[in-house]
Amino acid sequence: MNFHFSSEAKVALAKRRPVVALESTLITHGLPHPVNLETARRLETVVRDAGATPVTIALLRGEVHIGLEAGELEALAGATDARKCSRRDLPIAVAKGEHGATTVAATMFLAHRAGIRVFATGGIGGVHRGHPFDVSADLEELGRTPVTVVCAGAKAILDLPLTLEALETRGVCVVGYGTDDFPAFYSRSSGLPVDTRCDCPEEVAALMRARDELGLDAGLLVCAPIPVEHEVPASSIEGAIAEALRAAEEAGVRGKEVTPFLLARVSALTERRSQSANLALLENNARVAAAIACAL
Numbered sequence: 001m002n003f004h005f006s007s008e009a010k011v012a013l014a015k016r017r018p019v020v021a022l023e024s025t026l027i028t029h030g031l032p033h034p035v036n037l038e039t040a041r042r043l044e045t046v047v048r049d050a051g052a053t054p055v056t057i058a059l060l061r062g063e064v065h066i067g068l069e070a071g072e073l074e075a076l077a078g079a080t081d082a083r084k085c086s087r088r089d090l091p092i093a094v095a096k097g098e099h100g101a102t103t104v105a106a107t108m109f110l111a112h113r114a115g116i117r118v119f120a121t122g123g124i125g126g127v128h129r130g131h132p133f134d135v136s137a138d139l140e141e142l143g144r145t146p147v148t149v150v151c152a153g154a155k156a157i158l159d160l161p162l163t164l165e166a167l168e169t170r171g172v173c174v175v176g177y178g179t180d181d182f183p184a185f186y187s188r189s190s191g192l193p194v195d196t197r198c199d200c201p202e203e204v205a206a207l208m209r210a211r212d213e214l215g216l217d218a219g220l221l222v223c224a225p226i227p228v229e230h231e232v233p234a235s236s237i238e239g240a241i242a243e244a245l246r247a248a249e250e251a252g253v254r255g256k257e258v259t260p261f262l263l264a265r266v267s268a269l270t271e272r273r274s275q276s277a278n279l280a281l282l283e284n285n286a287r288v289a290a291a292i293a294c295a296l
């Protein structure tokens with residue numbers, strides 16, 4: 001299948017320059033318009049300023065795009081009909097000629113196929129609270145695709161201890177970037193330990209090299225805590241999360257709708273405090289990912 005490459009992506013990949021993949025589900029399903037467009041542009045700028053090339057991945061009219069031109073990014077952010085695409089949804093969007101927004105799992109898969117090794121997102125999916133069989137396909141993908149994913153931990157709406165167990169089962173090494181604790185998205189620590197700590201991009205590059213030399217093909221999960229000035233203490237957000245979870249149960253929300261529903265509820269309940277934290281950690285992750293791409 002032919003992939004469309006943005007002009008910037010084409011040059012950067014051909015010249016083997018540092019490249020950072022960015023996902024698109026957070027644009028269409030994670031943030032409201034027009035904050036989503038501003039954020040998507042801002043993340044691309046942050047990556048460029050850090051010396052790497054941003055490559056936002058999405059499907060437009062059923063075609064895989066590795067990097068979006070400015071007008072394409074704007075169209076995606078304004079689209080109300082984009083399908084949230086995890087791995088299993090990709091063939092559906094392609095066959096039906098739909099716009100598709102890629103989750104962490106689908107973005108990893110496509111980035112890997114395009115030869116991109118580093119990817120920045122907000123928080124990965126994981127095991128849902130009270131629903132231990134609702135396990136995000138992000139975790140499966142991390143177990144089978146050698147892309148380094150920079151995140152602020154798993155989203156706080158999830159069961160974090162079970163999410164770490166599921167990552168261990170899948171052979172995914174969880175790195176704390178400048179921390180010994182697994183971050184909890186809106187707050188810097190979940191109180192749970194990571195597998196190892198890296199304090200600079202070169203240390204992450206060394207882990208990736210060792211993984212490759214061993215012939216392992218799992219992804220690496222690099223967890224950078226939200227910058228301290230933007231942190232929302234777990235104690236002040238836990239009430240909103242509990243209420244959002246109750247609302248989801250009551251409304252019978254299931255499957256791929258669960259995560260967008262919970263994120264929107266928590267954002268509304270915290271009067272957007274969670275949303276501004278979300279933006280701050282996304283920017284931070286883009287910066288860390290660019291530094292890792294440059295160190296490779």
Ligand code: PSU
Binds near residue numbers: 030031124
């Ligand atoms: N992190 C955010 N906002 C989001 C997501 C992550 O800050 O919208 C998205 C990612 O694309 C992630 C997806 O892959 O939610 C997980 O969805 P699910 O739990 O249905 O696998």
Ligand code: MN
Binds near residue numbers: 134
């Ligand atoms: Mn799910």
